[in-house]
Every structure is written in C-alpha cells, then in structure tokens.
Amino acid sequence: MPRILVIEDEADIREVLDYNLRTAGYEVIAAERGRDGLSLVREQHPDLVLLDLMLPDVSGTEICRAIKDDPSTRTLPVVVLSARREEIDRVVGFELGADDYVTKPFSVRELLLRIRAVLRRSESRPSEANLVDFGSLRIDRDAHRAWVEGDEVELTALEFKLLVTLYDRRNRVQSRGSLLDHVWGMDTKISTRTVDAHVKRLREKMGAARDYIETVRGVGYRFAEIPTLGSC
Numbered sequence: 118m119p120r121i122l123v124i125e126d127e128a129d130i131r132e133v134l135d136y137n138l139r140t141a142g143y144e145v146i147a148a149e150r151g152r153d154g155l156s157l158v159r160e161q162h163p164d165l166v167l168l169d170l171m172l173p174d175v176s177g178t179e180i181c182r183a184i185k186d187d188p189s190t191r192t193l194p195v196v197v198l199s200a201r202r203e204e205i206d207r208v209v210g211f212e213l214g215a216d217d218y219v220t221k222p223f224s225v226r227e228l229l230l231r232i233r234a235v236l237r238r239s240e241s242r243p244s245e246a247n248l249v250d251f252g253s254l255r256i257d258r259d260a261h262r263a264w265v266e267g268d269e270v271e272l273t274a275l276e277f278k279l280l281v282t283l284y285d286r287r288n289r290v291q292s293r294g295s296l297l298d299h300v301w302g303m304d305t306k307i308s309t310r311t312v313d314a315h316v317k318r319l320r321e322k323m324g325a326a327r328d329y330i331e332t333v334r335g336v337g338y339r340f341a342e343i344p345t346l347g348s349c
C-alpha cells in the first residue's frame with residue numbers, strides 16, 4: 118500500500134485529503150508544519166509527498182528544495198498544492214523539481230488521478246531512495262542488506278535498524294535514550310549500556326566504514342555528515 122505524506126497546515130483540507138486518500142487505498146501520514154513534514158520524509162519513507170506551499174514555518178518551496186537536494190530523497194515524488202499560480206510555476210518548473218501540482222480549490226477526483234499517475238511513473242524507476250551509497254558503505258533498505266567496499270556485512274535485524282536510524286539522522290547527535298526509543302521501542306526495559314554494546318558490534322562489522330559512526334562523549338552517537346577520507 119503506497120504511503121502518502123500530506124504536509125498541509127489547514128486542518129479541514131488535511132481531513133478531506135486523509136479521508137479520500139484512505140478510501141482510495143493509500144496509507145496516509147500527515148504533518149501540519151514544514152519541519153515536521155521533513156522529519157517524516159526522513160523517518161517514515163513515504164512513497165509520495167502532497168505538499169501545500171503556504172505553511173506557517175518553512176515554505177513548501179523550501180521543503181521541496183530540501184527533498185530534491187538530498188540524494189537519498191531526490192526521487193521521492195512531490196505533488197504540490199497551491200492556490201497561487203505563480204508559485205506553482207516556479208516549483209513545478211525545473212527550478213525545484215516538483216513532479217506535479219493541483220491548484221486549490223482542488224477536485225478530489227483530479228487529485229487522485231494525478232497521484233496515481235505520478236506514483237506509476239516513479240514505480241517504473243529504480244527505487245534509488247532505498248539504495249544508499251555513502252563513501253564505502255552501501256545500504257539497501259528494501260532488502261535489509263549492507264555492504265562495505267563491496268563486501269556484504271552480515272547484520273542482525275536490530276543492527277540493521279540501528280545503522281539505518283543513525284544514517285537517517287546523520288550529523289545529528291543521537292542520545293542513547295533516543296536510540297533505545299527508536300531502535301528497541303519505547304517499552305523496553307533494557308539499559309543504555311546495551312546500546313553501547315550494539316554500536317560496538319556494529320562498528321566491528323563495518324570494518325573500513327566503522328568511523329562513520331562517531332562517539333560523542335557523554336551524549337551518544339552521531340553518523341558522519343560526509344564520508345571521511347581517512348576511513349575509506
């Protein structure tokens with residue numbers, strides 16, 4: 118079931134979209150603010166983003182730019198919703214690379230047709246977003262596999278989740294507590310020392326790519342922003 122992320126600050130429009138998209142068989146996640154929307158793009162891996170341009174915090178054009186500038190989300194289709202014609206021209210043009218647009222007020226039927234067409238186009242492309250190349254490391258999210266310098270790294274499901282969680286939040290420090298929440302789940306009773314043990318094992322397995330996971334003393338871990346030359 119394709120997952121659609123709706124980024125729209127108007128609650129009534131969000132509700133209409135949520136209802137109609139679910140009825141049409143899509144899974145829907147939604148954000149009211151641009152920043153939350155971008156976090157959901159990185160954490161929930163939607164198949165398509167339905168993006169309102171007029172948002173209270175970050176403008177839709179900035180969100181679109183951020184999605185299309187990031188190699189790991191570049192192929193994620195973005196359909197823009199806006200009442201403002203001139204903005205749509207800018208966003209859908211080559212400048213920002215949105216995939217399609219619907220003007221407000223929109224017809225639900227037309228919107229669904231466009232979403233279906235955009236999804237069909239993107240399915241016929243290889244899912245690059247699911248294949249990550251970072252220095253000597255390659256991650257295939259769909260297959261749950263990872264390679265370093267071309268050699269497959271045998272990871273447990275938990276280690277893979279830990280690696281992807283760190284990678285998706287690269288250049289941001291992750292406390293042990295936040296890793297526990299995201300990788301092990303909220304209800305877990307295990308100690309933060311378990312996180313250290315798993316990171317240690319993950320690093321050992323990653324060999325030449327081990328330094329991509331940096332220790333931030335007293336806080337937690339951080340995945341490097343760019344692959345460092347010395348480690349690959």
Ligand code: CA
Pocket residue numbers: 125126127169170171172
């Ligand atoms: Ca709006």
